[in-house]
Amino acid sequence: MTEGARPDETAEEDGLYDPHFVKDVFDRCSGTYIAFSYLCSLGFTERWRRQCVELLDLPDADGATGYDLMAGTGEVWPHLLRHHPGIGAITAVDISTGMHKRALDRLHRHRAHRIAFIEDDVLKSALAPESADFVLSTFGLKTFNANQQARLAGLVAEVLKPGGRFAFIEASDPGGWWLRPLYLFHLKRVLPLVERVVLRGAQDFAMIGAYCTRFGDARTFGDQLRRHGLDVRDSRHFFGCATAVSGRKPDRASNLQPSGPGCRDGDPSPNHQGDDRNA
Numbered sequence: 001m002t003e004g005a006r007p008d009e010t011a012e013e014d015g016l017y018d019p020h021f022v023k024d025v026f027d028r029c030s031g032t033y034i035a036f037s038y039l040c041s042l043g044f045t046e047r048w049r050r051q052c053v054e055l056l057d058l059p060d061a062d063g064a065t066g067y068d069l070m071a072g073t074g075e076v077w078p079h080l081l082r083h084h085p086g087i088g089a090i091t092a093v094d095i096s097t098g099m100h101k102r103a104l105d106r107l108h109r110h111r112a113h114r115i116a117f118i119e120d121d122v123l124k125s126a127l128a129p130e131s132a133d134f135v136l137s138t139f140g141l142k143t144f145n146a147n148q149q150a151r152l153a154g155l156v157a158e159v160l161k162p163g164g165r166f167a168f169i170e171a172s173d174p175g176g177w178w179l180r181p182l183y184l185f186h187l188k189r190v191l192p193l194v195e196r197v198v199l200r201g202a203q204d205f206a207m208i209g210a211y212c213t214r215f216g217d218a219r220t221f222g223d224q225l226r227r228h229g230l231d232v233r234d235s236r237h238f239f240g241c242a243t244a245v246s247g248r249k250p251d252r253a254s255n256l257q258p259s260g261p262g263c264r265d266g267d268p269s270p271n272h273q274g275d276d277r278n279a
């Protein structure tokens with residue numbers, strides 16, 4: 001709940017983070033998502049996907065398997081497979097039938113042998129403990145409130161193998177940047193207007209802008225990952241217009257906080273402060 005929010009605002013926020021509502025938004029967006037996100041971000045989303053993959057420091061990618069959470073249409077896969085050609089398999093998880101179908105039908109048939117799909121709410125999916133060498137997610141955090149982010153952090157800690165790597169990136173509020181008012185104007189006013197005109201009255205991408213501005217940045221999620229015993233590094237991209245968290249699950253032998261199976265809803269404590277860099 002947002003501190004100081006009126007009850008009606010809180011109810012509205014709760015609705016905003018209801019997985020059924022989120023699924024409907026992305027089902028409606030799926031047809032135009034790729035073009036709209038590329039054009040309206042002026043190409044930055046592609047750059048940030050690439051940077052997220054670069055943050056995923058896989059020491060031995062040959063045959064590695066892992067998850068792309070909130071995978072959408074699989075826009076990050078070309079970057080991932082180019083950067084780590086030896087990757088054995090990616091399992092994509094997404095709640096939206098529309099995004100999922102889009103990925104299956106149009107984009108990635110030639111990579112089909114290396115990609116599996118799970119169409120589900122990630123927080124309800126039964127991903128096996130210690131089943132992943134890596135977990136990756138691009139622009140998949142903003143539709144989770146703080147409580148959901150905490151559960152997601154537990155899931156990441158649970159599914160990673162000891163020594164496994166993770167990287168998440170999300171569009172963020174560039175607090176302190178002198179051009180922030182212009183950026184927010186673009187997000188909150190220009191994009192919804194473009195959408196209404198180009199997509200004949202639709203307001204779904206406007207919703208994505210609303211999620212972005214409420215999200216803040218990825219540090220809250222990073223803190224949750226630390227609470228589950230993961231080594232976490234924070235990074236800022238283009239003056240904080242995107243933020244990322246990346247790192248690793250400690251090896252079993254290392255003497256850090258518990259992070260294995262069973263801690264998804266546990267109460268682990270922080271162990272590591274990440275650094276901060278601009279890129």
Ligand SMILES: C[S@@+](CC[C@H](N)C(=O)[O-])C[C@H]1O[C@@H](n2cnc3c(N)ncnc32)[C@H](O)[C@@H]1O
Pocket residue numbers: 019022023026049069070071072073074075076093094095096099120121122123137138139140143
């Ligand atoms: C902004 S899109 C990002 C898609 C893609 N990763 C990219 O780089 O463009 C967010 C995706 O998260 C998915 N999503 C949102 N909430 C989810 C949940 N609880 N479980 C699984 N997927 C979810 C949406 O369906 C949508 O496809």
